[in-house]
Amino acid sequence: MIECQNGIHIKGTNFWLDARRKVDFSFISHAHIDHAVRHKEILTTKETARLYEHRFGRAKFNILEYNQPKRFDSAYFVTHHAHGSKFEKPKSKDGIKVELFPSGHILGGAQILLEIEGVRIVYTGDLKLRKCLTAKKAEVKKCDILIMESTFGLPRYIFPDRKEIIDQITEFVDQALSFGQVPIFLAYSLGKAQEIMKILGLRGYKTSVHQAIFKIAKIYEKFGVKFKNYEHYQAEDLEGKVLIVPPYVRGSRMIKKIPKKRVAILTGWAIDSGCKDWFGADEAFPLSDHADFSELMEYTKLAEPQKIYTVHGIPEFPDFLRKEGFDAEPFKESTKVTKTFSKELLLNYVLFIRD
């Protein structure tokens, strides 16, 4: 019923989910670059549409609000059906019932529920179960087939409580400021950066943010996620402020010319020893936009699927799901990452794709 090649495709239909090559019609779960490609028509939330336009230019959107189901008619079925089980022959008369619901990943991030002939398919996109300040909390819906991300799908990736992480972050900031140093956070420009802006702003810290982050924060504010005590980065005006920049800026002149500084990287990969050294950072804190291993397991128990496919991440994750009694397998194109991360792989993940 489902195939995975350059994205996920529901066989017999025009429905693609996070297609990675140009197609006629694709759902886009959120506006990170590994999920956003130019298509003829894009099904997504209004927030993701705006962020997508900001990053990739104009497109034709089919907007759905969270939790507002919509039926797509026979026009979304292709004429030649694959043969095989009933799953592979959706009948056009009933169409496909579609509902988007929050993924908790970043602003506008959505999961999708498709109902075809009574079969409920959920695709999570990138996911986080724990609450944060800048994205709606994720929901879990019961389904028959679950296609889920597995970025942190190994038992060693268990993040501490959020409060504990934030306490460590504020301690890092207080210490740096007390020594007259500029505390600098390396944080992905869409999602992570806004979350740390919000956290620090609410605690009364003043932040100076890189242009890429500033522009995206303005879009967040249009959708009601407001920030306190922040301003656009100005080289000569950093005293007493916390600087927030995307990770790729670490080696730039902008950072090099700051004489007294303490640098921290914010990423789930902080769990791996060596992470901070690879980023040239003094500290690494596991503030992540993704579910950790226990959240992924919790999700599957709540969703109660008969079949699980994993994508985007660790191919060994289904082994752990099978131990819990699930019928689970990775889609073949899952990235071959794991137990031994290379520095290049990790940098690529955090800098450009999956932090």
Ligand SMILES: [Zn+2]
């Ligand atoms: Zn993402």
